[in-house]
Amino acid sequence: MHVEGIDDKNFKAYLLNRLSLFFNTFLIGIIGSFTAAIFIYLLDLVTNFALKKIVGLEISKISSIFSISHDFNSLLLIVVITLGGLISGFLVYKFAPEAEGHGTDAVIRAFHRTGGYIRPIVVPIKIITSAITIGTGGSAGREGPTALFSAGVGSIYSKYKKTPLRLRRLYVLIAMAAGLSAVFKSPIGTAFFSIEVLYEKSKFSVDELIFILFGSLIAFIITGYFFGYSPIFNITSYEITSIDTYLLIIVFGIICGIFSLFIPNVFYYTRDFFRKLKVSPYFKPAIGAFFVGVIGVFFPQVLGGGYDIMQLGLDGKIVWYFALILIFAKLLAFSLTIGSGGSGGVFAPTLFVGVMVGVLFGHIFNENVSLFAILGMAMIFGGAARVPLASILMVSEMTGDYKLLPALLLGTIFTNITYVLLIKYFKNIKYKSLYEAQLLDENYSPFFQIDKIREILLCFRKKINIKPEEISDEKLLDLLEKGIPLKIGDKALFFGVLTKDFTLRNEDGDKYISNLLVVYVFRDGKWIHPVETDRLYRGDEVLLYGNVKDLIVIKGYFFPRSEKFSVLHKQHKALEKTIQQKIPTKEV
Numbered sequence: 300m301h302v303e304g305i306d307d308k309n310f311k312a313y314l315l316n317r318l319s320l321f322f323n324t325f326l327i328g329i330i331g332s333f334t335a336a337i338f339i340y341l342l343d344l345v346t347n348f349a350l351k352k353i354v355g356l357e358i359s360k361i362s363s364i365f366s367i368s369h370d371f372n373s374l375l376l377i378v379v380i381t382l383g384g385l386i387s388g389f390l391v392y393k394f395a396p397e398a399e400g401h402g403t404d405a406v407i408r409a410f411h412r413t414g415g416y417i418r419p420i421v422v423p424i425k426i427i428t429s430a431i432t433i434g435t436g437g438s439a440g441r442e443g444p445t446a447l448f449s450a451g452v453g454s455i456y457s458k459y460k461k462t463p464l465r466l467r468r469l470y471v472l473i474a475m476a477a478g479l480s481a482v483f484k485s486p487i488g489t490a491f492f493s494i495e496v497l498y499e500k501s502k503f504s505v506d507e508l509i510f511i512l513f514g515s516l517i518a519f520i521i522t523g524y525f526f527g528y529s530p531i532f533n534i535t536s537y538e539i540t541s542i543d544t545y546l547l548i549i550v551f552g553i554i555c556g557i558f559s560l561f562i563p564n565v566f567y568y569t570r571d572f573f574r575k576l577k578v579s580p581y582f583k584p585a586i587g588a589f590f591v592g593v594i595g596v597f598f599p600q601v602l603g604g605g606y607d608i609m610q611l612g613l614d615g616k617i618v619w620y621f622a623l624i625l626i627f628a629k630l631l632a633f634s635l636t637i638g639s640g641g642s643g644g645v646f647a648p649t650l651f652v653g654v655m656v657g658v659l660f661g662h663i664f665n666e667n668v669s670l671f672a673i674l675g676m677a678m679i680f681g682g683a684a685r686v687p688l689a690s691i692l693m694v695s696e697m698t699g700d701y702k703l704l705p706a707l708l709l710g711t712i713f714t715n716i717t718y719v720l721l722i723k724y725f726k727n728i729k730y731k732s733l734y735e736a737q738l739l740d741e742n743y744s745p746f747f748q749i750d751k752i753r754e755i756l757l758c759f760r761k762k763i764n765i766k767p768e769e770i771s772d773e774k775l776l777d778l779l780e781k782g783i784p785l786k787i788g789d790k791a792l793f794f795g796v797l798t799k800d801f802t803l804r805n806e807d808g809d810k811y812i813s814n815l816l817v818v819y820v821f822r823d824g825k826w827i828h829p830v831e832t833d834r835l836y837r838g839d840e841v842l843l844y845g846n847v848k849d850l851i852v853i854k855g856y857f858f859p860r861s862e863k864f865s866v867l868h869k870q871h872k873a874l875e876k877t878i879q880q881k882i883p884t885k886e887v
Contacts (some may be wrong), residue, residue: 324473324510327456328517331449331477336522338426338445339482345434346603349379354436356599359607371599376436377592380602383435384588385581387428387642392580395424396878399580399640400570401443402429406450406475407497407736408867411744412776413884414464415454415471422451428642432584436602438591438632439643441482446493446644449478464772468746469507473514480515481522484531488693490515495686499732500740530699531606534613537670538702544666545709551660551671552678552710556717558656559682560728562649565630567730569638574877580640587639591632600625601632605651612654612672613698619662622655629655645733646680650694653679670706673698677707682714684733736867742824745864749775751826755819755842756792762809762816763787763844773885780868782860784847792818793843793850795859801835813852815845821863 350356356371391398397405398421409417429444453474457467472493479489490512495501519528539545573583594601600608608625611617617625633648657675661668673694681690691707722731741747753770756763765787777783784791793815803810803817810817810829820827821840835841840861843850850857875882 320510321513323456323460323470324514325517327453327470327473328477328514329521330452330456331474331514332481332518332521334422334426334449334452335445335478335481335518336525338430338441338448341426341430342434342441345430349383349435350376350602354379356436356602358599358603358605361599361608373596376595376599377589380436380592380595381585381589383431383437384636384639384641385585387432387437388581388584388640390424390428390431391584391640391642392878395421396580396874396880397421397882398425398428398447398642399874401439401637401643401645402447403443403496403644404734404736404870406446406471407734407738408871409450409454409884410468410471410497411736411738411746412780412867412871414746414772415450415457415468416885417447417451417454417471418883419451419455419458422448422455425451425642429644432588432636432641432643433603435588436592436595437588437636437641437643438595438601438603438605438629438648439636439641439645440604440633440647440650441644442479442646443637443644444642445478445482446475450475452478469510472507473511476511476515477518481518483693483697484519484523484528485693485696486515486519487512488689488691488696491692492686492689495689496684496734496737497744498738498740499685501686501688502741531697532610532613532699534669534673534698534700536700536702537667537673539670539706544670545706547664547666548674548706548710549713551657551674552713553717554660555653555656555675555678555710556682556714556721558652558679559714559718560721560731562630562652562679562683563730563733564728566634566638566645566733567735569634573639574873580878583639584641587635587641591635594628594632594635598625598628601629601651604647605629606647609651609654609672609676612658613669615658615661615668615672617655617658619659622658622662626652626655626659645684649680649683649733650676653677670703673700673703674706674710678710678714681711682718685731685737687711687715736870738866740824743863743866745776745779745867748779748864752779752819752842755826759818759844763790763792763818765792779861779864781865782858784859787844790844790846791850793845793857793859794861795841795843795857796862797835797837797839797841797856798858799837799856801856803829803833803835805833812841812843814849815843815853818842818844821861 354371354376409415425444425448433439450471453471457470476490476493480486493511494503629648629651637643653675654672657671658668661671677690677694681687695701738744749772752775756765756770774785778785778794782795784793801812817829819842
């Protein structure tokens with residue numbers, strides 16, 4: 300067989316490589332599905348024991364839609380949920396602090412900073428603590444924990460197979476998609492989520508997407524074989540034929556856009572409050588859980604993942620005033636649960652809020668409540684998490700209704716338009732996504748830029764006398780994130796942000812600031828060769844080469860650390876500061 304541009308020998312090597320990748324993807328899909336099944340089993344076990352047997356509360360059978368329920372022991376609820384937070388907090392902060400919170404951010408940071416490395420201890424700790432947090436009544440979902448421990452499985456598998464760093468990143472995404480697919484029965488949506496969640500401006504690699512889709516599909520097939528293929532939600536199929544309804548969907552999209560920005564800020568400001576709290580991190584999840592328990596006494600509907608209550612909303616069985624209360628009760632409850640350090644996801648709680656916003660909107664405009672409840676799920680999560688395509692696909696698969704794709708697309712477009720306009724108008728908004736580790740695009744990913752800088756340095760190797768073995772990933776990451784110079788003989792490479800404008804000095808075709816060679820300039824997300832500009836501007840991030848003493852000359856005009864590439868490092872250091880201990884980010 301012959302392919303143009305590829306000889307037979309190279310084609311055979313390429314084919315073997317593809318077959319090997321498909322085989323490994325197949326195995327990761329199987330492992331991911333069984334890992335997710337273990338988590339669901341443990342979650343059901345804890346829920347049945349803690350809430351049903353001890354407290355006497357079965358959320359799926361709550362009969363009262365708007366009253367204080369006396370069918371369970373209120374005091375025991377507070378005790379059980381607080382104890383769950385205490386146990387979860389101890390296990391997480393003692394053995395795997397990076398597993399705190401919803402977990403998806405930990406996967407994103409690992410992908411961008413450490414080549415997908417996730418410590419093996421994270422997998423069992425995340426499974427156990429999430430089962431305890433959610434099973435004892437914590438207001439959280441299964442997405443974040445599943446994303447982290449499934450990605451951890453991919454990282455462990457990569458270590459076992461001794462795969463290259465770049466391939467490990469792919470295996471982590473495949474495993475994450477497989478685990479999510481097994482839990483949510485959404486093979487296509489979860490595959491897109493695994494890629495889309497990495498960046499605000501999504502960029503899909505078709506080659507990678509094929510393998511991620513294959514892994515999530517394998518997990519879906521295996522899980523479905525054992526537990527059935529029915530969608531998570533049972534709904535009536537809808538078909539929109541009225542222009543008036545589409546116009547209302549546009550209005551609803553605008554409202555969802557406002558909520559999309561409101562939710563992350565409530566969540567992360569709650570998290571920031573707990574991080575500043577002068578209490579041992581071991582006890583913070585218990586404090587958050589206690590207040591969730593108090594809320595749960597009055598509104599037990601907000602406890603746990605909330606899928607049964609969402610089903611009531613999709614069935615049109617929740618009155619408008621109770622939907623209004625549940626919007627803010629759930630938002631507060633899941634912010635307290637996860638923001639305090641409890642282990643659980645933000646996906647289900649955000650879907651819950653979306654359902655209730657849709658129910659409220661449907662009642663106000665005397666429209667089909669169930670229809671807008673479905674739309675609300677996709678539009679609010681898609682906007683708040685910056686994953687519009689994944690949310691449309693996941694909600695379609697979770698409800699089994701694909702006729703609403705045009706309506707979901709229309710509403711999501713206006714949700715995102717509203718979100719962008721709000722961001723531009725309110726420029727000081729601190730949190731713009733449910734996933735703070737999410738980057739604008741790959742140009743702001745440290746791992747991606749490491750490759751870029753390596754290419755740049757190899758092109759300049761004669762001028763700066765650098766050897767390939769000197770350009771390690773670790774040294775380049777330190778150069779980008781921490782401003783630590785890369786020593787090259789008696790000189791060094793520097794990278795940092797200019798705090799004033801500079802006119803460059805031209806010498807034999809090279810550009811200089813003082814006596815420092817300008818190697819390359821990073822401006823507006825793009826690398827610029829010095830030949831392309833005679834002037835540097837405040838805020839430009841510059842790669843410089845020369846003597847340390849020459850850097851001192853412009854020291855007052857040069858901040859020796861990239862603000863754009865150090866974002867994830869700062870998040871990691873903030874967590875370390877909270878727990879007052881180091882969290883390993885590489886194999887030791």
